[in-house]
Amino acid sequence: MNVIVMGCGRIGTQIAITLWREGHRVTVLDPVPESFLSLPMELRETEGSTIVCDGILEEELIHAGIKEADVFVAVSNRDNRNAMAAQRAKHIFNVPHVVCRVGDVERQEMYNKLGLAAISPTKITSALILEAVFP
Amino acid sequence: MYIVVVGGGRVGFYLARALFNAGHEVFIVERNSRRVDELVAQFGNVAIKGDGSEPIIQMAAGVARADILIATTGADEDNLAACQLAKHRFNVPRTVTLINIPEDERLFEILGVDVVLSSTQLILGAIEGELPAHAAAHVLPVRGDREAAAIEVPPGSPIIGRRLGAIALPPETFIVAVIDRNGELKELNDDTEVEVYDEIVALAASDQAEALLEIVSARR
16 A cells, blocks of 8 residues: 655654555655654665655645555644644545544544544553553 | 634734724734733733644633634644634634635635635735736737737627727727637628627737727726
């Protein structure tokens, strides 16, 4: 599958590496070129695997191959950018699988109600920590 | 009405002032604390510092009872998030946003933002209103210091609906053919009626061609 990962932080890196090892075609977007250093050399040196951009502009997403993408994952550290790019991928480009990261729990729930798959690391992490403390 | 403005920059500031002057209750959310101080100095205690796309800030700003939320920040993603939160979490009846990137307009409309204003489009619209739509013309110099001109009749042209015999042509100017929008030659006499997108083929003295073009072109 063709996968676009927006944001090459810890989460983006983890997702990109996992899918790439499974044989998917992965393109990672990040405005800071150095963030791609977290990717394995072999992936980084693959043609078209990294693009230096925010991913919030329509033309950036087209350049990243959104028209042929099967999966779009928005996991940068900016909630609003993730939500906007994910909604663009879903409603303008009809990407079949779209998921975004939204830290704020209330807004994550709002986006879910609007039919956008949003995941809140805040909610998941705190739930796991509470479970570890009070099993 | 109660109106919450997200973004207290230049647009937000003057917008708030205009809304106050019109007698509305206004509250401003602004990220930069120095701007907030300036807003409070100017308008009184009607501004808070914070991210207008955060639920806790919208709650503090009383968005739940707002009639309108207007987003005016310089980042389209922040404007979108503020409008969606206001609409879907706080049931604000009307959301209005400024967008900075014209291509974002369609996305905002699909996502249900009620009024989407692109500054680029506003300026372009204003300019287009100012300029008369000039007729598209091909001009060919011919013998005897004359020009043969083929001029398309644009929408808004004053000669639309007029008979050829009723159009005051510049001196030494002759209409030699009128071709309709489908490429058919019209019968040529004084009673031939000019329609929009007709192509008028005329022979004119060189110094009259411009005057002919003016007659056919749309007015403001």
